[in-house]
Amino acid sequence: MTQRLAELMIDDRRCGLRVLCARSFRSRLLGFWPTPRWHSMDIVEFPRCHSIHSFAMAERIDVVFVDGEGRVLRLISRLRPWRVAADTRAHAVFEFRAGVVCALGIELGSRLQTREREP
Numbered sequence: 326m327t328q329r330l331a332e333l334m335i336d337d338r339r340c341g342l343r344v345l346c347a348r349s350f351r352s353r354l355l356g357f358w359p360t361p362r363w364h365s366m367d368i369v370e371f372p373r374c375h376s377i378h379s380f381a382m383a384e385r386i387d388v389v390f391v392d393g394e395g396r397v398l399r400l401i402s403r404l405r406p407w408r409v410a411a412d413t414r415a416h417a418v419f420e421f422r423a424g425v426v427c428a429l430g431i432e433l434g435s436r437l438q439t440r441e442r443e444p
Contacts, residue, residue, distance in 0.1 A: 331439035333368055340429055342367040344419075344439050369420045370439060376411035377418050379404050387426040389437065390415035397435045400426060 331344040347369050379386055388401040390412040399412045403423045419437060
């Protein structure tokens with residue numbers, strides 16, 4: 326499975342959350358779904374992506390769409406299971422546990438980046 330672990334940076338500051346970069350078909354299809362109660366990863370990033378789904382999810386998620394520079398274009402708070410969300414301007418999408426985006430102060434125009442880290 327093609328994945329990498331990274332750390333999330335918000336407006337050039339470390340926030341201490343781990344990011345799973347979903348690059349393979351399987352990891353992109355599943356996202357958070359195989360991760361029981363979010364125990365092993367804080368965020369999933371879908372690079373080169375402009376839509377996500379929450380099929381078969383048991384919990385709501387926060388979704389952030391970013392442009393090629395990581396600037397937030399659109400935020401969806403608490404997306405319900407069995408939904409699809411898209412923004413054709415996006416170059417990547419981030420999935421967070423519900424409520425995390427607000428708690429971190431992420432808003433339109435914020436800049437999200439990932440920095441590689443050791444597994």
